[in-house]
Amino acid sequence: VQLVESGGGLVQPGGSLRLSCAAFGFTFSRYPMSWYRQAPGKERELLAGISSAGGSKNYADSVKGRFTISRDNAKNTVSLQMNSLKPEDTAVYYCHADRIGYWGQGTQVTVSS
Numbered sequence: 001v002q003l004v005e006s007g008g009g010l011v012q013p014g015g016s017l018r019l020s021c022a023a024f025g026f027t028f029s030r031y032p033m034s035w036y037r038q039a040p041g042k043e044r045e046l047l048a049g050i051s052s053a054g055g056s057k058n059y060a061d062s063v064k065g066r067f068t069i070s071r072d073n074a075k076n077t078v079s080l081q082m083n084s085l086k087p088e089d090t091a092v093y094y095c096h097a098d099r100i101g102y103w104g105q106g107t108q109v110t111v112s113s
Contacts, residue, residue, distance in 0.1 A: 001025035001102050003095050008107030011085055015111070019080040021095030021104055029053075029073040032098040035080045037091035037109075045091075048080060049098065063089075085111045 007019040019035070034049040048059045048069040057069055068081040078095055092106040 003097060003102055003104035005093065005095055005104040005107040008093060008109045010110045010112065012113050013085060013087060013111055015085050016081070016083045017085065017109060019082065019093055019095075019107060019109075021078045023076045023078070023097065026097065026100065026102070028076040028097075031100060033069075033071060033078040034096045034098055035067075035069060035078075036094045036096055037089075038094070038106075039088075039091040042091075044094070047093075050078065082109070085109075087111045 002024040004022045005019060007017060011017050030052055032049060032051050035047045036044050037047055038044040046060060047063050048067055050057050050069045050071050054071045059067065066084045071078040089111050090109060092108050094106045095104045
């Protein structure tokens with residue numbers, strides 16, 4: 001079982017990034033998925049979740065209206081579109097397979113001018 005995140009990097013405030021997470025080794029379409037992040041010295045924070053079929057989504061207040069979670073069950077991927085990025089969005093971002101508890105290795109997002 002493996003979750004592999006990609007798409008992180010350095011972006012200026014107000015910019016956008018799209019994170020992707022590819023899933024291997026389990027029946028991806030059966031499980032809800034989530035994105036989390038962890039900034040230095042802070043606890044891991046749940047940002048967004050999506051149901052197994054993609055019809056239900058939820059967001060933390062801190063990212064609502066700026067981030068969008070989506071999934072493609074044909075490609076076994078879950079994505080996080082991040083717009084209007086702020087310096088406080090700087091963190092390592094992780095995807096998570098809910099109910100079975102698998103984590104990716106994380107991808108660094110740095111928002112700085």
